[in-house]
Amino acid sequence: MMAAPDSLQGAPLRIGVVGLGRLGKRHAQNLAYRVRGASLAAVCSPLDDELTWARSALPAPREYRDYAALLDDRDVDAVWLVTPSALHAQQIVDALHAGKHVFCEKPLSLDLAECERVLEVAQRAPHLQATIGFMRRFDASYRDAYDKIQAGLIGRPFMVRSQTCDLNDPDGFFVRFAPTSGGIFLDCTVHDIDVARWLLGKPKAKRVYATGTVALHDGLREFGDVDNGVAICEFEDGRLATFYASRTMAHGNDTGSEVIGTAGALAIGRNPRLNRVEIADVHGVRNECTPTFFDRFEDAFLYEAQAFVAAVKGGQNSSEASGATLADALEATRIGSALRHSLETGQAVTL
Amino acid sequence: MMAAPDSLQGAPLRIGVVGLGRLGKRHAQNLAYRVRGASLAAVCSPLDDELTWARSALPAPREYRDYAALLDDRDVDAVWLVTPSALHAQQIVDALHAGKHVFCEKPLSLDLAECERVLEVAQRAPHLQATIGFMRRFDASYRDAYDKIQAGLIGRPFMVRSQTCDLNDPDGFFVRFAPTSGGIFLDCTVHDIDVARWLLGKPKAKRVYATGTVALHDGLREFGDVDNGVAICEFEDGRLATFYASRTMAHGNDTGSEVIGTAGALAIGRNPRLNRVEIADVHGVRNECTPTFFDRFEDAFLYEAQAFVAAVKGGQNSSEASGATLADALEATRIGSALRHSLETGQAVTL
């Protein structure tokens, strides 16, 4: 349990959550009931059933169907965007223009120029917090690894191996989503890119190479996408990262990272244990696995919300403690786009 | 995250926390900020610094120095006792007489006759919830094991092996506490007794044997206590449990249980991993361990509070879902006392 800084004692940060899909609901409940110093002042969704849900599950926030109306609400201090990726960039810009702090789920944008435009707007509003939701930074184990690296436990970290591997969905929902997802590297690996940059001290990327295969979901071929992708990213100063993303795991969501240094290595989440239970039976000795990223990162979503609120109330905007900045998100998109380009061309891509 | 039943939508259960030591503070914060359907209405402590802490860390509960005054507060529906063990029995009786639901940290009492007296009083107030805080029942892994057993995964469970092992405290705080702790079996193993009964279907105990040794803390000898104790408990129908309790672990709080059935076995917490990080360095491949039961059962304390509130609001008093009943606590004390007697006499004790 993270300690509450003194700054949480004042008037609550009034937040409006935009988008109440599965992840939006989770964020809204966290903000309503589990984040000290915050109040869930408003929700925004164009969908009846999402607003109906809000009425029964949340403490009576004001309701909006229109994002512009929410931005007009002077009793909302910050917006929390859990909307389709294609809307993120413009919604962030509008929020900043409306003078509101903004938390936005990843990705910032699949388009580099858009990312840069948002950064420009944000640079003109340095008093506003703008954070992109790379929640792994708030997972207790990732955070512990980060702290151990800072403390020198593994010497100089020079390599990260990171993966985002989802339980296979036989229905292939993500196939229908393929035209807008940006492909496996911008949709999944973008988390690993952010983790690698964060854990390696934010080095600049120099060159990437990526490839992949379609193991199960042939429907991806028409979009030039794959259901299993691998990549190498070379940073300056000889730092390296390798990435693996999969949509076809049989055992669960297997998301983790490894950091290798000159005096040791740290592995985060090497076995995606569901909990502390081990079963011994005819199958051997085994543990069940986290089925989805929701189960794996449930606490991280909460901690990132707490950190955002603490950062705003403490005036620490854009700081490390508050999560990935817009600049971090831009870099993740830049590298992810290069991976996609490498996958398409079969060539290494220099950044 | 446990789902919130509909019953949590009504007026909150107004709770008064009694005792604001380390664990009391934790309970108070959970009830104040993390338990839906509850409000922290009052706190009670004779100590200035605890009340001072309450003013800064809690949402302005009413303050009492005197337990009787708290019981007179008509706007308190339930009391939450985190007081010295010797006070538990009378405080529960008083709470029930005052018409208040009661949650009390374990143990109910070290004295069997007192336990029975509390049960009698409670039986005359069946509309009031009275729960003893055996928090392991609310740990997600223990709960998963319980559900798997109910579902038949390991066939007929016939044996439990359970342990409560604390990181060695070189200062030996518990040595000073020895005169009133009831000894290692009533202080520590009582949790394992409750776990064994719960997971084995609440069989009656027939015979126990216990012994132990002083590995490090010679000061315990004058109280007839040990810092490492082992025991066997035979239940009816051939069910068995073995227990281990230690005050002298070098690696952390190593608390866990194993349930063996005719078709498989479940181990809960076999390796007391601190988190999902593995370190590879000159020491080999390793994980750090949970240092204290606080770290290990942090979430369980929250879930037990949520379950208590849900039970009261749903009218499910004394049910399985709400935790250990007074009768369960009586049985745990009965078996724990027999273990102590066996340790003292070197003989098996028939119950």
Add this chain to the structure above:
Amino acid sequence: MMAAPDSLQGAPLRIGVVGLGRLGKRHAQNLAYRVRGASLAAVCSPLDDELTWARSALPAPREYRDYAALLDDRDVDAVWLVTPSALHAQQIVDALHAGKHVFCEKPLSLDLAECERVLEVAQRAPHLQATIGFMRRFDASYRDAYDKIQAGLIGRPFMVRSQTCDLNDPDGFFVRFAPTSGGIFLDCTVHDIDVARWLLGKPKAKRVYATGTVALHDGLREFGDVDNGVAICEFEDGRLATFYASRTMAHGNDTGSEVIGTAGALAIGRNPRLNRVEIADVHGVRNECTPTFFDRFEDAFLYEAQAFVAAVKGGQNSSEASGATLADALEATRIGSALRHSLETGQAVTL
């Protein structure tokens, strides 16, 4: 791979293996092909098919149907007894009288008086090596634990928890064997007793308590035996051991031990992994398990043979390096018999 001492360079130790059942075959092949300094000079079995097997699988040893005839063979230096337990004591006595070194599978005898008689005979032949086959002492992991304890890694060791748990045999072969096995404690736990004494520095046992249950094999009841047994053994100086033996495991042979000291603990074989393969599939993340003690201790059987031969050739008879002495075996039988008595009476037994 253990290094070969210089003493292995001389004339080979000529060995006669007696009994060519499953384990006898294994010993014979080890001695014939894998133990430097030894030659398999003779085999002895009353059974045609065992001798037929010997002809095809071994390098032409001399064949005997009669043990006395083998003992008359002057070109046999040592006998290797893999015979029914009831024959062990007299066969050892006869071998010693014939001037031959002797290796005998455990147990020495189920009868204490017989054990003592063998010791007397052996004491009059101190130039002859007599070893009982407690092979765990030669398992690389047990040996590593022993060495680490000697080196002080865990401080003062004060407690052992040890178990011998077999994969359930639905046919219940051991039920038919029950009349002569001595019961679960003398048949299985005797290994754990030897391990506990060995790892704790050979303390004297003072008091034991044992009980058990019949989980699956009702046929054991008529012999007063159980298919799951638990026990506590108190040694002098506050050292302790707890034991678990089972015939009903669902996942494999799960045999291991734990040694707890004042500065740390060692667990040997906590998860009975078959090999280095981990499977991730719909069952979770798992490893398969060693199905039998044969698979688990295959190398240990070889190393114990190598150590016996090295001890004889190096003149180190009765030394630690050569395995369990007759005196060790007597102690194991003494404690195992007391466990059986405790199981039968429900009382603690003082030794």
Add this chain to the structure above:
Amino acid sequence: MMAAPDSLQGAPLRIGVVGLGRLGKRHAQNLAYRVRGASLAAVCSPLDDELTWARSALPAPREYRDYAALLDDRDVDAVWLVTPSALHAQQIVDALHAGKHVFCEKPLSLDLAECERVLEVAQRAPHLQATIGFMRRFDASYRDAYDKIQAGLIGRPFMVRSQTCDLNDPDGFFVRFAPTSGGIFLDCTVHDIDVARWLLGKPKAKRVYATGTVALHDGLREFGDVDNGVAICEFEDGRLATFYASRTMAHGNDTGSEVIGTAGALAIGRNPRLNRVEIADVHGVRNECTPTFFDRFEDAFLYEAQAFVAAVKGGQNSSEASGATLADALEATRIGSALRHSLETGQAVTL
């Protein structure tokens, strides 16, 4: 323990071991004492101390200082080459011309043209066994994984992740070896390449990309080599492999592989446990690691020798059971050379 086929009953295969360095000694002892059906007939080394060692540790093989003289020995059926890599190709050719079976440590050659020349010679002597020592194929865990894949346990395997990671040698012996080692990919990764091809069904490689970094051993820079290298290899039909090789591990030799299929995944050697001992102390819960590939693959070196002898005696030359063929070794060199080229150019290399 692998069963001995009937063919091992005839006259032994007379073997001459060439080169008695650390690994040569190991092979010689295995062949002398632990491989049924084989006899160590001769040894060959230009070094006095190696021949001196042979006299004391081996059963009196004939001694040669000159390879040509060994090949003239008509009582040698097979040669076993554990010589410097640069000599391998010509020595194999000479052995085949002399009518002798040949086992040769990897690599066949660092030069593709040489590899092809050896294949041509071998194709004209199909009655002679010629095997390259990729010992991982004989490790019990790799073999188990191979069998499970063949049995369909993980569906269609489409990806291998494999690594060869050595404990850091502060003296940097391999730096002095760098001019002739061929670099990290031809020296280390060649094993992983062979594993990937073997486990994926020997697909043809289409394109590779590799890069790396110097983490600790700056002396490598002048040779264009790295101490940590990563690579991607794309095979036909969408099969993939990723490789990692390191000279700088802090915890031990961490060599393992993972095979991912459409219905599950297998990990071999994920944690390089030294044995079955787990230590719980101030460092947490940990296991020690295999320090070198010798310790990790000790049994595999034995099994590969047994398989070679069984193959020759059974007439199964060039079969799967007998290990990597010259053609397999050629492919491994082809891919390894491409990785090196990619490292040097920073470009993907099409094969």
